[in-house]
Amino acid sequence: MTQSVVVQVGQCGNQVGCRFWDLALREHAAVNKKGIYDEALSSFFRNVDTRSAGDGPGIYKGKICSLKARALLIDMEEGVVNEILQGPLRDVFDSKQLITDVSGSGNNWAVGHKVYGCQYQENIVEKLRKTAEHCDCLQCFFVIHSMGGGTGSGLGTFVLNLLEDEFPEVYRFVTAVYPSGEDDVITSPYNSVLAMKELNEHADCVLPIENESLFDIVNKIHQMMNSGKLGSTVKPNSLVTSSAGITKAVQEKPFDAMNNIVANLLLNLTSSARFEGSLNMDLNEISMNLVPFPRLHYLVSSLTPLYTLADVNVPSRRLDQMFSDAFSRDHQLIQADPKHSLYLACALLVRGNVQVSDLRRNIERLKPSLHFVSWNQEGWKTGLCSVPPVGHSHSLLALANNTCVKPTFMELRDRFMRLYKKKAKRCFLSQMNYVRCQQKR
C-alpha cells in the first residue's frame, strides 16, 4: 500500500486541510472497528508511540496508539494554524510539521513565492524529507491552496517546484481554489495567473475548485433541508457538507460546509487506493488515463449524492439519478457545464454497493448526450470500490478532462488584463521581472 502526504499552504489550504483530516478520521473510524493500525490507515496516518521522548518511532502493526497525520502545514501568519492546534485535531499534528511566520504575505504572490520561498526553502525541504522518510512507499503529494491569495498561491507554487525537484518520481495532485468574480482581494487575478504558470509546468494533475460552486451546493442543501418536505428524513451524517463531530450548525465556522465538500472530494479520490474493490483505481491510473497531453491536466470534478435520505429502500432509480447528477451543471465544483463542451476523457469512481452492470447501464444511457473528442470516443475510466463513504450506501466521483474549463481560465485572464492595462498595483510586483509578466499573456 502506498502513502500520500498532504501539504496545506495558506489560510484556505489549511482550513480545507483541517476539514480533510477531520473527515478522514471519521471515515477510518467507521471502517476500522478493531482499532488495528492497518494498511488503509497508513496511507494518510502514522502510528506513533508518544510515550517515548521526541519523535516516537512509527509502529507498523498492532493496535493504534496515536495517529499522526502525514501532513505539512505551512502558513505565513499564525492565526489559522494556531486555531487548528487548539482545536479537536491538535493531537493529530505535531510541531515538527508546521512552518509558520508572523506577518503574512499581504496577498502578494511575489512575497509568497520569492521572499518567503527563499527564506524557508531549506526548512521546507528538510521537513518534507522527514515526512517522506516515514513513508514506506510514497506515491503522491496532495497540495491544497488557494490561487487568489499570497501565501497559498505564491509559497504554495514554490513548494510545488520544490516537490518536483526533490521528489521527481512522486505524483503531485494540486487542489486549487480559484477566486470568484466578486472576490474581495483586488490582486487576486495577478496572483492566480502567476500561480497558473507554475501549475501548468509542475503539477501532474490540478483539480480546480471555485468558491461560487461550493456556495451554490451548500445553498441547495440548506434549501432542501429547510423546505420541510424532505428535511426530516435526511440522514444527519450523510450531508457532503457535514463535519465529523459537530451536531449543531451554529458551532461550524463559516467556510466549513464548503470546505467539507473539498475534503470529501479528496477522500473519494483516494478511496480506491486505500480500500478494496472489484476494479481498483489507483492515483497513478488517474494521471495516466485523464492526461492525454502533458499540459492538459485540469480535471473538473463532481460529487454525488449530496445527501442520503433515511429511507432504506433505495430503488435502483436513485442509483441512476446519481449518475445523471454527476454530469449536471449544479454538481460541478467549478462554474462550468461539461455536458455542452467537449470531453477529452472522463473517469467515474464509484463507491459502495454498485456493480459493473449498473455502471455499464448508466454509461450506455448517458453516452449519447455527451460529446467526446474524435480520437477518444469511448474515453471512460471506471473504478469500483466496495467501501462506501460514511452515511451513504454508494457514491460517485466524476473527474472530467473537459474543455469547459476554458471559460473559467479566460475570465481569469480577462480580469488580469483589465488590471494590468490600468497598471494597477504594479508596484506590488516590484520584486518581479516585468518580462516574466509579459510572458503570462
Added chain:
Amino acid sequence: MSLVTVQLGQCGNQIGREVFNAICSDVHGTHGLCSKKENESYHDACKERFFIEAESGVPVARAVLVDMEPKVISQTLSIAAKSGYWKYDDHSHFCQKQGSGNNWANGYTVHGPRHKEAIMNLVQKEAEKCDRLGGFFTIMSMAGGTGSGLGAFVTQCLRDAFPSSFILNHVIWPYGTGEVIVQNYNSVLTLSHLYQSSDALLVHENDVIHKICAQLMHMKQISFKDVNQVIAHQLGSVFQPTYTAEDGIHYSRNPLGDLMETLVPHPEFKMLGLRNIPQMPENSLAYSTFSWPGLIKHLRQMLIANAKMEEGIDWQVQPPRPGSSVPSSHSTNKLLHFNTSIANLVILRGKDTHSADLGSFRDPSLYTSWLNPQDAFSAWKTPRAFNKYEKSASLVSNSQFLLKPLDNVVRKAWNMFASKAYVHQYTKYGIEEEDFLDSFTALEQVISSYTIL
C-alpha cells in the same frame, strides 16, 4: 502432468481464484453421474493436474500470484483459505506497493526487469514441485498495466527459461466501452508481444460474458464476481480431465500439449475462442433436459455463424457449398458472415457421450483447405458430468471468431495514436513511437492472415 498457473494483475488473480474454486467444487460435487471408479480416476487426474497434496490434507493450488499492489492478492489468499477445500501456497506470491497505473510501458520496461528474478524464482519452485511439468497457463487482462505489460514480459521470461514447455495465455478482452481509457494501446502492445512468445492465446471477452450473465443466466445486477464465475466455468469445462483417444482407458495427461497439437498447426494463427453450452441459472437445471444431437447442432451453428452465445444464433448462415458457381454478390455476403475455421476441438462431458455423433463437425466446408478434416477436428470426451450440468459441450476453435474484435481494437488504437494522445505517458518509460508502430504492423499482419482464410 501438472499445469502451473500464473495469475497476473487484479483481473488475473480474481479469475484464477474462481477457476480453482470451480474445479474444486466440480470435483467435490455429487453430480458426477458416473461410476465410483470413474469418479475416482477423474478426481485423481484433476488433483495431479492442478493441486499438490499438503500435509494438512487441504490441496494447495499449483499457482503463482503476481501483482504490483497488495490488496487483491491478500484478498485472494484469504478467500481461498476460508473455503476449506483448497488454498494457495503461502509463499507463492509476489507483490509490490504501487501498482502499474494502467501503463503497459511501466509494467513491461520497469516492473518486468526489476522483479524478473523474484517472479521467476517462484515459478521455478512451482515447476520443480511437479512430477512432470505439462506447461504454463497464464491469466491476465489486456486493458490494465500489470496483467498486460508485466504479463507480456513474464511470458517472454517463461519462454526463455522453459523453451520446450507449452505456454497458454488466457487473455481477457475488456468491455468495448471503456474500463480504461488507454485500453486499446495496452491491448495492441500486449497482443503483439504475446504472439512472439506464447503458444496460443485463449480469449474471453467481457462484453460476451456480460451478455451471457444477463440473457442466459437472468442476472439482474451483474458483478465482476459473476462474470468471473462464468469464465471459470468455461475454463473448467476445457481443462478438467478427459479422454482424448477414442477408447481411452486413462485420462489424458497432457492437456496443453494435446490442445496445441490439435489447434495450432501454424505459428501465425494463435487466437483461440471458446464457446460452452448449455449455460443457465442453477435453479433451472433441474427442469431442463438436454440431448446430444440438440447440443451439437447448436454448437456447430454457433461456430459457423460466429454466435457468441446460445441465444440469437443466426440459422441462415451456411457453409459454402463445394463446387458452386461464381458467387453472386448475395452469396458473397453470406460467405463473409461465415466463420472459416483452421481447427476445432469439441469437448463433451456427461451421460452417453459415446452416442454423440460429431460427424457434422467433420464437414470439409467448415475448414480451410490446408488440413484434412480428420486432422482439423478433434473430440475429447468423458462420461463424468461437469459442474452439475448433466450434459455439456465446449468448443475451442482456431477460427475467425476473434477477427472482428481484433480489428476493432487496432482501429481504435490507431485512431488515438494518430493524434498522439497519451503517447507521452508511454515514452516516459521507454516505449517509443517506433515500438507502437511495430506492434501495429504485427497485428495488421495477423488480421490479414485471418481475413483471407
